[in-house]
Amino acid sequence: MTKRASKALILLAVVLVALNMRGSITVVPPLLGELTSDLGISRSTAGLLTSVPVLFFALAAPLSAWLGRRFGAGHAVLIGVVLILVGTVGRVLDGAPVLFLGTAVIGLGITIANILVPVVIKRDFGQQAGRVTGYFVATMALGATLTSALAVPVADRFAWRGALAIWAVLVPVALLGWWLHVTRHERREKAEAEAGTAAAGLATQTPAAGASHSDGYVWRLPLAWALALAFGSQSALFYSMTTWMPSILVDRAGLSAGVAGIALSIYQITGIPTALTVASLCRLRPSQGWIGATLATGWLVFILGLLFLPALWPLWAVVGGLAQGGGFTFILTLLVLRGSDEHAVRALGSMAQLIGYLIAAAGPFVAGWLAQSTGGWTAPGLLFVGLATTLGLMSLIAGRDETIEAPAR
Known part of the structure; x- marks a missing residue:
């Protein structure tokens, strides 16, 4: 197989895994009304269904980095995808405790992929890593x-349980694609390295600065x-x-739950254009701060518009979608650009996701608590403006x- 064909297949595997990395979270908000009614839980408790996996994004970040060092990034991501499958199927089998436990398992699986798929991208795509990160997001x-x-x-x-579980059908496809095109590729490189014919790949490189010591620097x-x-x-x-967002639109704009779900899908899909283009913009200048400031402005317009002119x-x-899609690509691209090699990217990614997702996990819960305590969305809006x-x-x-x-040892 040519090197070009091999990279194309690895890109396909990255895309297949990415397809399964947000759906199990974003499927929940349009169903919150039915969930709270059927399970007898409060609005703020229901908000934890989004916060729990995000909390695991933070708490499991060190474990994910360790798995990458121990088994190689490709093999560790395979473990993560299996966990996504188990959590997606298992969380609908009983009541609220099982729902939250399964959601936590999903969070653990996504965390591993969050941290280590960018490592694979940096390792296997080099100068094209920014573009591939855009495809990933x-x-x-x-x-x-x-x-x-x-x-x-x-x-x-199929009721809310069916709506949560049905997306598990996509996960085995990602498992197969990743195993065929990344895990086996990594295994071959390890065998070649051990035979003295190659020394490539995260799991097989000769230890160098950053490869064998702690990421704590x-x-x-x-x-x-x-x-x-x-x-x-x-x-x-x-x-x-x-x-x-669906609840804000139901309360402020008088939309039905179905139309609010469509609004959420618009918010999601309009993130794709900026997800694909921001990585290229990051290459225009050595400094990328202006891109982040522009995206933050987009977030402000989205939040204030939703609160004060909800009819629009x-x-x-669309504005919010452009901001969120570009924002994720921007941050992940910065992680890739600021790290000198895949080991530095792993260290940066582990720290950034530990701290970042601790903040992110509090967001939905605190916003729900503020809305419930004040009886409106102005106080949560101030929180969003601050962010x-x-x-x-x-x-x-x-x-x-x-x-x-990484500092030399």
């Missing part, structure tokens, strides 16, 4: 769009903290709005033309 947006748009129609036919770097806070602000905005919700859904402002400021710092290298 765009496909996540596509998966999120499909699930949010079809959640209510599927639930009308990044915690002392201001640039890494700026990346982490930008990551947290972007993620908190995305998951908070994904969770509560189609416009705000967008933080995103803009931290992006200006993280976007500086600097590269992080």
Whole structure:
């Protein structure tokens, strides 16, 4: 097989995994009304169904990085995809405790993929990593769009349990694609390295700076903290709005649950154009802070428009979609650009996702609590404005033309 063909197949595997990395979360918000009624849980408790996997994105980040060091990024991602499958099927088999437990398993699986798929991209695509990261994020947006748009129609036919579980049919396809084109490729390279004929791949490289010691050095770097806070602000905005945008539209614009679900799907799908283009924009200048500031402005327009001119919700859904799609690609591309090699990217990704997703996990829960406590969406709106402002400021710092290298041992 030629090197070009091999890279094309690895790209296909990346896309197949990405398709399964957001749908199990974004399928929940359009069904919150039915879930709360059937399970007898409050609005703020239901918001935890989005917060729980995001919390695992943070808490399991060190474990994910360790799995990458121990087994290789490709093999570890395979474990993550299996966990997504188990959680997606298992969480609908009983009541609320099982639902939350299965959602936590999904969160663990997605965390592994969140951290280590970018490592595979950096390792296997080199200078094309930014572009491939765009494809990765765009496909996540596509998966999120499909699930949010079809959640209510599927639930009308199969109830909410069927609407949550049906997306498990996509996961085995991703498992097969990843095993064929990444895991076996990584295994072959390891065998060649052990035979003395090659020394390529995360799991098989001769230990060098950053390859065999702790990733803890990044915690002392201001640039890494700026990346982490930008990551947290972007993620908190995305998951908070994904969770509560349908409810805001029902309350403020008087939409039905079905139309609010369509609005959420517009918000998801319009993230694809910016997900595909922002990585290229990041290559235009050595510094990328201006891109983050622009995206933060888009978030502000979306939030304020939704709260104060809700009748124009189609416009705000598009603006918000462009901001969220571009925001994820921007942050992930910065992680790839700021790291000098795949080991630095793994260290940065582990820290950024630990701190960032701790912030993000609080977003949907705190927004739901503020809405329930105040009886409206103004207080949550102020929270969202603060997050967008933080995103803009931290992006200006993280976007500086600097590269992080692992210290020599």
